[in-house]
Amino acid sequence: MDDLYRDYILEHYRRPHNFGVLEAPTASYEGSNPLCGDRITMMLGISDGVVREVAFTGRGCAISQASASLLTDEIKGKSVADVEKMTPDQLLDLIGIEISPARLKCALLSLDTVAHALADDAAKKVEAGGSGAGAGAS
């Protein structure tokens, strides 16, 4: 048995949770790791400061896809503030296997993409004069 490719990781890779598109995401971002060709689009449906819905599409290695699957499960229903506070180490704990330095970028791409989506969303709200209503976009 391979430490890195445990059954549940492969399971998440083969049948990722929350894989698909949101019809009207309030925040979204396409993140990529051009060096390996990993590419993930994260879509979030936020209301009242809570991540109500989340979905992702993309292609990439087992680590990046399983990481996105696990992360989306984790953040659904959490407050934006809590999601923003999530650290790479927390995600790595969630993934639960040992990631070598060369694969860190793969493992963290999902979190990085979520962070970008949230930051873009926050910036949009500032621009819109602090209005609390996300404008929804892709």
Next chain:
Amino acid sequence: MDDLYRDYILEHYRRPHNFGVLEAPTASYEGSNPLCGDRITMMLGISDGVVREVAFTGRGCAISQASASLLTDEIKGKSVADVEKMTPDQLLDLIGIEISPARLKCALLSLDTVAHALADDAAKKVEAGGSGAGAGAS
């Protein structure tokens, strides 16, 4: 006793033969070895294809100065054709001490400068329509 700095080399360095200027050289050239600051001006008085007079000025290390002193002795009275045929090895034989690769440029500066003076002179004659009379210059 030092192999490289034999008495006759130092003698040539301290009291170089043919050191000075020709009043009306038919060919002359200033050669230099900027890496060490060696600098030699060779002046030749050529008539009927024979080096009648030769003098040099300059400053530099013992090797380059002794080499110029020995070389000028050697070529005085020789035909231009013979001087042109002189090889670096012949000059090194004349110097008679072992020259390390780093000092070769010092040792050969004099010959190099003579060769340039002769080449310039020949070029001038070609320009002047093959006339045998050197125009004299510095």
Next chain:
Amino acid sequence: MTDTATTGPQRQTAPARLDPHLLRTDFPILSTVNRLGKPLVYLDSAATSLKPLAVIEAVDGYNRAYSANIHRGIYEMAERATGAYEETRAKVARLINAPDPREIVFVRNATEAINLVAYSWGRRNIGRGDSIVLTEMEHHANLVPWQLLVQEKDGDLEFVPITDDGVLRPEVFEVLLHLRPKLVAFTHASNMLGTINPAREMTEMAHAAGALVLIDGAQAVPHMPVDVQAIGADFYVFSGHKMLGPTGSGALWARRELLEAMPPFMAGGDMIREVHLRRSEWNDVPYKFEAGTPDIAAQIGMGAAADYLMGLGMDAVAAHEKDLVTYALDLLPREVPGIQIYGPAAEHRGGLVSFNLPGIHPHDVAQILDRSGICVRAGHHCAMPLHERFDLAATARASFNVYTIPEEIDALAVGLREVSRIFNR
């Protein structure tokens, strides 16, 4: 387009063979094991090669016994260092049959060599509307410097396309030459497809159209006989670290009159003849292009590598690697169900194979192989546009060298079956 320049009429038809099992003892790293006790199966030689003892000791010998600076020292150690450094020039010239060691400019790697030409020759010779012809299979090193150049000068890039088999299309090359490009720059051997391009024929065609030719030999010089005179190239570049030499070594070869006409690239010590506060004069070729203290240790190591390769005989090296790639192209499709292999048939390629397993990202392939001590590369191999051309995000690549043995290709096949098993369990 078939290539005769690199085999040449005067070469033996039946080249001597290497004994790779025997020469493996020259490579100390091949007797190491990984963290799990697995012996090293190094199939990433196209990224960088392993180093034989002769090279390791050449570097170590300089560092231990005569680590002086060169060219200006009058003491024994400095003369020894200068001698060893300049001898490397002669060795490298011999390796690629350059007519004159003074045409060998030492650089860090192939990348620096190409940048040197782009900055020095390119900025002087490429003007508004001038075009440069490249190919779709270039390594980023032979693409991005030209992008920067044409951007600055408002010139154009054109690309020779490739077939689905990964071979250049000569009829399009012909058409592009009608644009009368100033330069044609192409790789002698592709680091992703393995394709060996017909360097001499392409050079002749380019010259007939009035273009100069730069050849990226990073994947050729380590693996086959290269004769820059027979090819007729104007610029030829390669890296020492891929030809059994140390990192930090490499060479640009160019015809003497080109080098002489080119302005300096970097400026500083050693590349000057005279310096005044407001103007300077340049040193002779090749020193004009070697500013500052060079990587003396590495270049001396590259000299030892050139000796080692010439000792083996480049015909024998090429024959050995042809055997390996023929073996791999036969074995892998039989032993690894579903494997997708890119690039041309063995006759047109050097010793490397890029591939994918269905539904498995090459990063995962490489990671699982690593546990068996098998080193392959996964990614775009610095050839993103080529991957785009095939609509691939990434590939895995196994690449060979003189020390590669068929048993390692067997191990790769076993490893790949294990990858499939894990992913399909």
Next chain:
Amino acid sequence: MTDTATTGPQRQTAPARLDPHLLRTDFPILSTVNRLGKPLVYLDSAATSLKPLAVIEAVDGYNRAYSANIHRGIYEMAERATGAYEETRAKVARLINAPDPREIVFVRNATEAINLVAYSWGRRNIGRGDSIVLTEMEHHANLVPWQLLVQEKDGDLEFVPITDDGVLRPEVFEVLLHLRPKLVAFTHASNMLGTINPAREMTEMAHAAGALVLIDGAQAVPHMPVDVQAIGADFYVFSGHKMLGPTGSGALWARRELLEAMPPFMAGGDMIREVHLRRSEWNDVPYKFEAGTPDIAAQIGMGAAADYLMGLGMDAVAAHEKDLVTYALDLLPREVPGIQIYGPAAEHRGGLVSFNLPGIHPHDVAQILDRSGICVRAGHHCAMPLHERFDLAATARASFNVYTIPEEIDALAVGLREVSRIFNR
């Protein structure tokens, strides 16, 4: 102008001393003898330094045991190589107190670092009529790249003159700053005069006048504590091979926002994020500036050198070399009749002494010393304009490092008396 930046308020007033006799055993070359059986008296450390075992073994260890390419490999050996390479960045950052390892760009040597800044920052920021202020005591590496730049951009160079003692004239610097130069570039320590320039004060003055500051630390980093933040510099460059590291190693430090705003210098693999046929995007700093396979072995060796120096303590190193130069400046005039010594008093200088013997060319001096195993440099030391300033064709130079001992200066004095004897017999 006196320099406090390099000692700083928080440093010990009585730094620990080195034991040079003890540490000499770390340098294998010091137990070799020359062709005549004379032990090595190496007084040419300003050209390049000797290498301690730790450095030799760091290079050898990479070549023997994990000689993989970096950044893209997923296998164990590649991760080890990447780790060692990136650790060097952190070590070098610590050595010069850079705030962030990502501000360390690896280059071949100080020369390449300066050329990088001249090409990348300079071509974008220097325009017609802009001026750059240098000094009369610059090494060619910090002069000729700026000549090329202002020639291309139609800018101007101005030079801070020096006194006959070899010290910069602050009042003229002040005046030149009224020209509002875009850049002030000067050497932290002169490789011919030994002068240590007041880097922090000069940087403050330059900044007050709106200029950026580049400091050539090639002769400073190996010999004294350097704190780029305390100095306040914008760019700081140095060579690994002069600080006990291997040839081929070196670093440019620059403030992050400068690096980020600068366009790439060389282009190729590793410095890109995305490449398409006609356009590319750049990688993050510092990778944007490291195109192609870097000199992995050499940079790892520089990391070992940085560790070695920090282990000794740069205060102790500086104190040791100050002792040596004080000793030499006292001994040589007493023991060597007629010797002419250039440069300032010991308090303003680092560990080197340039000199001439009356009526004897320095090449002859060096050649005769070589027979006694004594290595000194003779020539213009890549500082021709400085030699012109003093109307000198050449000088001889004895330069020190951590392994230099007073006995070697004694040997130099004896050797120089022998030179005089030979020439005056």
